[in-house]
Amino acid sequence: MPAQTVAPSDVRAVRAFNRFYTQRIGILKRYLDTDFTLTEVRVLYELAHRPPLTARELVRDLELDAGYLSRILRRFEDKGWLARERNAEDARQHLLRLTEAGYATFAPLQQKSRDEAADLLRTVAPPARPRLIQALDTVHRLLEPPAADARRIVLRDPRPGDMGWVVQMHAELYAREYGWNSEFEALVAEIAARFLRDFDPACEKGWIAEVDGERAGCVFLVRKSATVAQLRLLALQPEARGLGLGGRLTDACIAFARDKGYRRMVLWTQANLAAARAIYASRGFVLKESVPNEAFGKKLVSETWELRL
Structure with missing residues (x-):
């Protein structure tokens, strides 16, 4: 399929929104004023919400550099938040899972994220919130449309x-x-x-x-x-x-x-x-x-x- 042309004004609009939103949610700082980066918290989120998975799956699903992810996982192991276990289906791969200490570390981060999202929504008048949620859903579906079926x-x-x-x-x-x-x-x-x-x-x-x-x-x-x-x-x-x-x-x-x-x-x-x-x-x-x-x-x-x- 030939590349679609994109109007310069549309590019400027997307970049302007990116600047606005990243500043609004504090992504330019350490994540939620903690010692974690956004990427580290996202890795913790995946480990907390999914069955044990491999580093290769994290690289693929989060589109991360393998070396960068390896450094993050090493830090988590050093802190006692991450455990590795042998993958019965592929001995060359280890399955990654959070330890109890890992879940204890992630839980307040998740709650703080929920609180931050709630605080952001409180700045929008209640009658207007459905429009905001609908707009967010529209952006999600247009940038990542589900399969036709x-x-x-x-x-x-x-x-x-x-x-x-x-x-x-x-x-x-x-x-x-x-x-x-x-x-x-x-x-x-x-x-x-x-x-x-x-x-x-x-x-x-x-x-x-x-x-x-x-x-x-x-x-x-x-x-x-x-x-x-x-x-x-x-x-x-x-x-x-x-x-x-x-x-x-x-x-x-x-x-x-x-x-x-x-x-x-x-x-x-x-x-x-x-x-x-x-x-x-x-x-x-x-x-x-x-x-x-x-x-x-x-x-x-x-x-x-x-x-x-």
């Missing part, structure tokens, strides 16, 4: 506030990726308002896709006539792509339309939306009409697709 994916009914998000997501996404102007945002807002105002649960439905508890995509099926349903506003956040969500949302629409007795499904899209077109084609939709036009500040080719149910 471990993601928690839910398709649910729209809730109050979701339609505003649908409009915002579409406007931001298509402006950023295709340069579409506010005409498109106005169109999405009109579709969303019509869905809310005229919604008939007997023959229409909307889905919001969540990935790990975060809104990640949407689609809507509306009544065009007694026999024809229309798929509208299929979209995914960039970080949710590659999970098969676009197909799942489209399949949900098709299944609902068949269950309600519609004979055809139609949709309107643009020729440059290649990913969406591939989903429609793979589900049996057929391109019925293609019309060059100017819309959303661009020269486009509008398309009408149809699926016989």
Whole structure:
């Protein structure tokens, strides 16, 4: 995969946050005003919370230099905090575990760390704390996303506030990726308002896709006539792509339309939306009409697709 370009302004933003946060949590000093470095405490943490493990596993999991880790372990042994035992599965490796003295040394460090975290949270007003925790979780998941098969994916009914998000997501996404102007945002807002105002649960439905508890995509099926349903506003956040969500949302629409007795499904899209077109084609939709036009500040080719149910 080719290297992705990164904007200098984004790099500056990350570095500025790093400077702010490392100073805020006191990482530039000795850890929590003790005689330990942050790395030493992290090694103690791993030894305290995991079954006996090898130095090689610590090097791998903490991404440490082997020589540096060896010096830390030697210090722990000299203090009587660390014991080594023969590894029955590999005689060349020793298993490392904390001694009772090691656990006694680590316990107050862990409590002090908890107290420091609680003190930091107390500086944030209680109503704002969920936003902070959510933001921290978002950073964690974006920098270290779980494997695709471990993601928690839910398709649910729209809730109050979701339609505003649908409009915002579409406007931001298509402006950023295709340069579409506010005409498109106005169109999405009109579709969303019509869905809310005229919604008939007997023959229409909307889905919001969540990935790990975060809104990640949407689609809507509306009544065009007694026999024809229309798929509208299929979209995914960039970080949710590659999970098969676009197909799942489209399949949900098709299944609902068949269950309600519609004979055809139609949709309107643009020729440059290649990913969406591939989903429609793979589900049996057929391109019925293609019309060059100017819309959303661009020269486009509008398309009408149809699926016989």
